[in-house]
Amino acid sequence: MQFDWTYFFSLxxxxxxxxxxxxxxxxxxxxxxxxxxxxxxxxxxxxSHFKTLSLIVSTYIWxxxxxxxxxxxxFIYNMPLFIPSSAEWLSSPFTSGLIALIASEAxxxxxxxxxxxxxxxxxxxxxxxxLGISFAGIQRIIIIPQAFKTALPSLSNEFxxxxxxxxxxxxxxxxxxxxxxxxxxxxxxxxxxxLLAVACYYVAIVSIFDWMIHYIEKWFDVSNKKTVSTSDxxxxxxxxxxxxxxxxxxxxxxxxxxMLASVKKSYGSKExxxxxxxxxxxxxxxxxxGPSGSGKTTLIRTINGMEMLNDGEIIIExxxxxxxxxxxxxxxxxxxxxxxxxxxFQGFNLFPHKTVLANIMIAPMYHxxxxxxxxKNFALSLLHKVGLIEHAxxxxxxxxxxxxxxxxxxxxxxxxxxxxxxxxPTSALDPxxxxxxxxxxxxxxxxxxxxxxxTHEMQFAFKVSNRVVFMEEGEIKAIDKPSLLLKSxxxxxxxxxxxxxxxxxxxxxxxxxx
Ligand SMILES: Nc1ncnc2c1ncn2[C@@H]1O[C@H](COP(=O)(O)OP(=O)(O)OP(=O)(O)O)[C@@H](O)[C@H]1O
Numbered sequence: 001m002q003f004d005w006t007y008f009f010s011l012x013x014x015x016x017x018x019x020x021x022x023x024x025x026x027x028x029x030x031x032x033x034x035x036x037x038x039x040x041x042x043x044x045x046x047x048s049h050f051k052t053l054s055l056i057v058s059t060y061i062w063x064x065x066x067x068x069x070x071x072x073x074x075f076i077y078n079m080p081l082f083i084p085s086s087a088e089w090l091s092s093p094f095t096s097g098l099i100a101l102i103a104s105e106a107x108x109x110x111x112x113x114x115x116x117x118x119x120x121x122x123x124x125x126x127x128x129x130x131l132g133i134s135f136a137g138i139q140r141i142i143i144i145p146q147a148f149k150t151a152l153p154s155l156s157n158e159f160x161x162x163x164x165x166x167x168x169x170x171x172x173x174x175x176x177x178x179x180x181x182x183x184x185x186x187x188x189x190x191x192x193x194x195l196l197a198v199a200c201y202y203v204a205i206v207s208i209f210d211w212m213i214h215y216i217e218k219w220f221d222v223s224n225k226k227t228v229s230t231s232d233x234x235x236x237x238x239x240x241x242x243x244x245x246x247x248x249x250x251x252x253x254x255x256x257x258x259m260l261a262s263v264k265k266s267y268g269s270k271e272x273x274x275x276x277x278x279x280x281x282x283x284x285x286x287x288x289x290g291p292s293g294s295g296k297t298t299l300i301r302t303i304n305g306m307e308m309l310n311d312g313e314i315i316i317e318x319x320x321x322x323x324x325x326x327x328x329x330x331x332x333x334x335x336x337x338x339x340x341x342x343x344x345f346q347g348f349n350l351f352p353h354k355t356v357l358a359n360i361m362i363a364p365m366y367h368x369x370x371x372x373x374x375x376k377n378f379a380l381s382l383l384h385k386v387g388l389i390e391h392a393x394x395x396x397x398x399x400x401x402x403x404x405x406x407x408x409x410x411x412x413x414x415x416x417x418x419x420x421x422x423x424x425p426t427s428a429l430d431p432x433x434x435x436x437x438x439x440x441x442x443x444x445x446x447x448x449x450x451x452x453x454x455t456h457e458m459q460f461a462f463k464v465s466n467r468v469v470f471m472e473e474g475e476i477k478a479i480d481k482p483s484l485l486l487k488s489x490x491x492x493x494x495x496x497x498x499x500x501x502x503x504x505x506x507x508x509x510x511x512x513x514x
Pocket of ligand 1: 291294296299
């Protein structure tokens with residue numbers, strides 16, 4: 001028996017095959033798109049704090065991954081026998097097949113997205129939260145785009161699986177590619193020729209989509225993007241825009257902008273903050289120092305709700321901002337005031353999928369603080385302020401650590417906060433990059449920005465602060481003006497400071513505010 005090449009090639013002009021191919025493309029693309037939308041929702045729901053929701057979603061994923069697709073297709077197609085009202089939808093083999101494919105694939109795709117979502121650093125969510133972006137906004141703008149990029153190779157693979165799975169819908173008489181081939185060879189017995197043509201159609205569809213997804217992958221991959229220079233017009237605009245300056249100036253009698261009242265925080269049975277009272281006045285710069293593990297980072301993170309307090313209260317200008325809640329999540333007043341607090345993290349937490357400029361614009365755009373051009377001009381002026389205007393269109397990975405931290409400062413300033421929190425802003429930097437970041441913070445201090453800084457940079461802390469807080473074992477052991485703290489006779493503070501003698505010896509007397 002000879003392979004009939006003429007017949008084989010004639011099958012590429014056979015209209016039924018082309019119609020079947022179109023059907024397979026429609027089924028596959030619709031399944032992939034809806035599967036992704038539902039899959040992301042399922043993946044987010046599975047991670048939810050609401051246990052019931054998470055359990056329902058887990059059960060769905062378990063059930064639909066266990067069911068053979070062919071059973072599901074037949075089951076859905078025959079549903080009108082038991083629920084006659086569903087006949088309007090499900091009597092069409094296309095709709096039944098599509099629903100079955102989506103129901104099954106969403107379960108697989110949800111697991112792929114769960115992997116993508118959990119690969120995104122927790123710091124990304126914290127950075128979004130600190131900018132006052134809602135949970136849904138953080139997912140949409142920050143987390144899902146990054147998770148999607150990670151998941152894309154697996155999602156592309158899943159598309160290939162979907163294309164092949166569409167052959168199963170022939171079981172409910174939907175005329176897809178395999179069915180057309182089967183129909184032909186049962187008439188003329190040219191089995192090999194017909195099946196080879198079927199294979200060619202499938203390979204062509206998969207190859208075209210493989211290429212398209214590869215292109216999308218490249219588009220998402222910011223490491224391949226060319227650097228665009230900041231235009232002369234943008235540089236000019238950054239200078240024209242009035243440079244942002246914090247308005248308040250510190251005076252000892254000023255009203256507290258933030259007040260901590262008996263704040264307690266525990267991790268399990270370990271009490272890390274043991275009833276902290278602190279009044280931060282407008283325009284004041286407070287540095288928090290103390291030995292490792294004394295609770296400095298926990299304290300600063302509790303001030304803006306990155307960690308929920310277990311007892312006590314945080315008050316912003318007389319308004320209750322944070323109190324313990326039964327759910328462990330902040331209440332309504334938190335979302336009303338969080339934008340007034342800017343936060344700079346030890347690990348920068350810039351959004352890697354956005355340019356430097358987009359990182360700075362993200363929060364004002366989200367909160368609609370003006371039109372896009374106004375926000376862009378303001379963002380450019382902030383970049384000018386931190387000395388990075390030339391880097392506006394770069395991605396964070398194209399900058400040094402010190403530059404990234406300066407972008408993070410500009411990003412926090414973009415919300416025009418009343419107070420800035422710095423959590424060990426230079427700890428993750430190489431020594432030669434520390435100075436450039438401290439210079440920016442010092443400039444803010446001179447402008448009168450209210451700031452709380454957790455730092456191990458003693459020389460800096462004693463130079464720029466109005467008051468220095470010494471913490472130990474979750475308590476404020478001493479708080480005073482730098483000059484007075486240096487003269488303290490408290491034995492623990494004296495011991496701690498003597499261990500920092502090298503740094504402190506570099507403080508010139510006239511650098512310490514009296
Ligand atoms: N998420 C957490 N879960 C459990 N324990 C934690 C957590 N975060 C901090 N701790 C504990 O709380 C204590 C205080 O930690 P924290 O990071 O606030 O100290 P720190 O003074 O900032 O230290 P360092 O100067 O080393 O950064 C430590 O004993 C730490 O192990």
